[in-house]
Amino acid sequence: MSDKFIRAISTDEIAPGGMKAVQLDGREIVICNSGGTYYAIERRCGHMNAPLELGTLDGKIVTCAMHCAQFDVTTGQALSGPVPGDLGNETLPPRVAAFLQQVGMLMKYVRTESIRTYETKVEAGWVHVAP
């Protein structure tokens, strides 16, 4: 095995469709079990830095729990930006409405960037990651 790989977790620590955050070589990494194949991605969402292991993994697509931005865990490519929240028809207090308007103005400039991926390999029941 190449020196660059670090033993991260046991394969039985993550069920298929699950994710787990680890810290390797000073980097925050999420290991994803996509149907028995393991992928490693940067922990922070490319939209607003939320921890991606709190989201959901469906096939090879991870969806962030915070604003539902989506990424391909095989390439790290951003597949979708945030989804707008549903405030319904409720009339908000003026100060809250003004605050949300200001947040909306700032959010216009927030871009969803692709995330970094890391090489993985499985050996002797352990997932190894090259951070």
Place this chain on the structure above:
Amino acid sequence: MDTDSRKKALQYFFDKVVGPMGFKFTPDVELKDFLLEQEVMLEAKHSIPFCPCQPIRHDRGRDMQIVCPCIPFHREHFDAIKRCWCGLFVHKDVTDPNSLPQLPPKDVGLE
């Protein structure tokens, strides 16, 4: 964001939803590709993949009924014509989508 990658992602998610409802993607590959691309563009603009053939009315209640796949909201009509309005989805037994008549609801006894 890359349009082709997003098209593949939408196809992946939609496939899981429409299958249990008795629908599949149209076998017309060119049409499927075109409609998915339109949805990616709508999603980039509105953050929601609306049906490409329906107007957005800016009435959330009504607009949510045209979020693709909108089959659950218009099930009776789609079942009667064996396709959805834009033609992205057809009944699983359909092999020639061009042979399906596009009938309005009243012509299939729904209004």
